[in-house]
Amino acid sequence: MTSALVSQYLHKKVTTSYSQVTMRSAFRFLKMNFVSGQRSVSHSSLTGKVAIVTASTDGIGLATAQALGKRGAHVVVSSRRQANVDKAVALLQSQSIKVTGTTCNVGSGEDREKLVRMTLDQCGGIDILVSNAAVNPFFGNIMDSTEDVWDKILSVNVKSSFLMTKLVVPHMEKRGGGNVIFVSSVGAYQPMQALGPYCVSKTALLGLTRALAPELAQSNIRVNCVAPGVIKTRFSSALWKNEDVVEELKKQLSIKRLGEPEEIGGVIAFLCSEEASYITGETITVTGGMGCRL
Ligand SMILES: NC(=O)c1ccc[n+]([C@@H]2O[C@H](COP(=O)([O-])OP(=O)(O)OC[C@H]3O[C@@H](n4cnc5c(N)ncnc54)[C@H](OP(=O)(O)O)[C@@H]3O)[C@@H](O)[C@H]2O)c1
Numbered sequence: 001m002t003s004a005l006v007s008q009y010l011h012k013k014v015t016t017s018y019s020q021v022t023m024r025s026a027f028r029f030l031k032m033n034f035v036s037g038q039r040s041v042s043h044s045s046l047t048g049k050v051a052i053v054t055a056s057t058d059g060i061g062l063a064t065a066q067a068l069g070k071r072g073a074h075v076v077v078s079s080r081r082q083a084n085v086d087k088a089v090a091l092l093q094s095q096s097i098k099v100t101g102t103t104c105n106v107g108s109g110e111d112r113e114k115l116v117r118m119t120l121d122q123c124g125g126i127d128i129l130v131s132n133a134a135v136n137p138f139f140g141n142i143m144d145s146t147e148d149v150w151d152k153i154l155s156v157n158v159k160s161s162f163l164m165t166k167l168v169v170p171h172m173e174k175r176g177g178g179n180v181i182f183v184s185s186v187g188a189y190q191p192m193q194a195l196g197p198y199c200v201s202k203t204a205l206l207g208l209t210r211a212l213a214p215e216l217a218q219s220n221i222r223v224n225c226v227a228p229g230v231i232k233t234r235f236s237s238a239l240w241k242n243e244d245v246v247e248e249l250k251k252q253l254s255i256k257r258l259g260e261p262e263e264i265g266g267v268i269a270f271l272c273s274e275e276a277s278y279i280t281g282e283t284i285t286v287t288g289g290m291g292c293r294l
Contacts, residue, residue, distance in 0.1 A: 043274035047072030050123040051272070052115065054106050054164065055133035057084035059233030060183060062091075063261030064130050067269040069097030073128065076119045078104035106133040106160040107152075116167045126171040128272050131161040132183040134201070136235075142196030149197055157201035162208060169221065177220030179272040182209055183264075184227040184283060189292040202227070206283050206294070213281030222280040224271045229287030231259040254289025 051068045055061040057079040065075040069092055077088045082103050089101040100122050104115040119126055134157045138149040165180050172178030184205040191199035209225040216223055230249055232240050239245050240258050250256050267286050270276055285292040 043277075044270070045072050046128075046269070046273060049073040049127040049272075050076065050119060050125055051128035051130065052076045052078075052119055052126060052164075052168065053130040053132060054104065054115075055079050056130075057081070057088040057101075059235060060228065060231060060261045060264045061130070061132040062088055063265035064132065064268045065092060065099070065265075066095065066097065067262070067265035068128065068130075068272065069095070069099060071269055071273070073272075074098040074100070074123050076115070076123065077101045078115055079133075080105045106131075106164065107135075107156045109163070112160065112164055112167055116171070120171060125175050126168045127175055127178045128181075129164060129168045129172075129178070130181045130183070130268055130272075131164050133157075133160065134183070134185075134198070134235075136195065136198040138197055139194045141194075145197050153197045153201045154204070157198070158204045158208065161205060165212065165223075169216065169219065172221050173219045178222075180212070180216070180221060180223045181268050181271055182223075182225040183268075184225050186227055186229045186285065186287045186290055186292055188227055188283075189285070189294055203294075209283060210281050217280055222271075222276070224276070224279060224281070225283040226264060226267055226271070227283050227285045227287070227292065228264045229253070229259055229285070229290045231261055231264060233261055252290050253287075257288065259286065259288055 046068055049072070051073040053061050053065045053068065053075060056065045056077040065077050065088070069075045075092065075097060077085065077092065077099060078101060079085060080103060085101040085103055089099050092099040100119070102115060102118050104111040106112060116126070135152060137152055138145050161182055182205045185199065185202040187195055187199035188202035188206050205225055209223055213223040230236055230239055239249070246258070249258070264286055267284055271279065271284070
């Protein structure tokens with residue numbers, strides 16, 4: 001479909017009856033030709049892709065593995081505990097999803113390398129990385145946080161995300177491209193009181209997304225980020241199990257409920273699909289309408 005064709009069409013319409021030339025008909029014409037031509041294949045399919053999702057035995061990571069797997073990807077799930085890995089693998093297999101599992105604490109270089117090696121051995125390549133792991137060992141006034149707290153939070157939440165990316169990029173390049181997704185947070189935009197260092201680490205992921213995107217675009221790798229609002233998982237249970245906190249939160253929401261992990265998984269799967277082929281360096285906020293602005 002070329003612009004010459006469109007202008008030919010519009011010109012013909014103008015010479016017959018100018019009033020009949022509507023934007024709607026031009027768009028319908030464009031849409032028809034895309035459907036009959038290059039857009040005839042489902043661009044949401046991830047069949048044949050191999051996806052590593054870190055911290056994926058529960059919550060958002062597990063829902064992401066499900067979303068990618070349901071679209072045809074072979075998913076590699078991991079977390080620190082073998083029992084959790086076994087449970088997640090069994091669940092995904094019961095849903096007819098192609099899945100491989102291993103333990104991986106993303107804070108350990110040895111574990112990260114083991115995860116990548118195992119993926120290559122068992123799946124033959126890597127197309128997608130969803131860097132989802134994060135820790136928060138500290139609640140309180142930011143001025144009371146210690147160097148140990150900062151080392152831990154920045155190491156797991158930010159440094160590991162970059163180092164995982166660095167490990168997988170050469171393998172994505174061998175496949176002709178790929179997708180990297182970071183999981184940030186609404187707290188990246190507006191730090192929540194008592195979660196200062198964690199929120200700062202999530203702001204850093206917005207920067208990491210922007211820093212990597214132009215460089216990796218040269219290798220046909222898109223880099224994007226998702227910033228969830230408050231999603232009902234174990235991680236956020238201190239918030240949503242407290243009714244007063246929930247009521248306060250709802251005041252900031254347009255959609256008057258908390259989010260579900262599947263509502264993040266679906267957005268991540270979209271970003272990894274061909275439907276998002278022109279999106280890179282972006283962060284999508286998935287917050288039920290909570291205000292997000294840096
Ligand atoms: N829930 C929310 O409201 C919310 C909002 C904004 C952003 N987020 C972000 O979403 C991501 C996932 O959070 P979630 O709410 O889905 O948490 P979750 O339901 O508590 O699940 C956490 C997962 O991470 C694994 N894990 C924890 N530490 C790990 C480590 N060092 N290395 C590897 N795996 C690890 C856990 O398994 P093991 O215990 O077996 O390791 C588990 O599978 C995080 O980046 C979080 O910051 C969550």
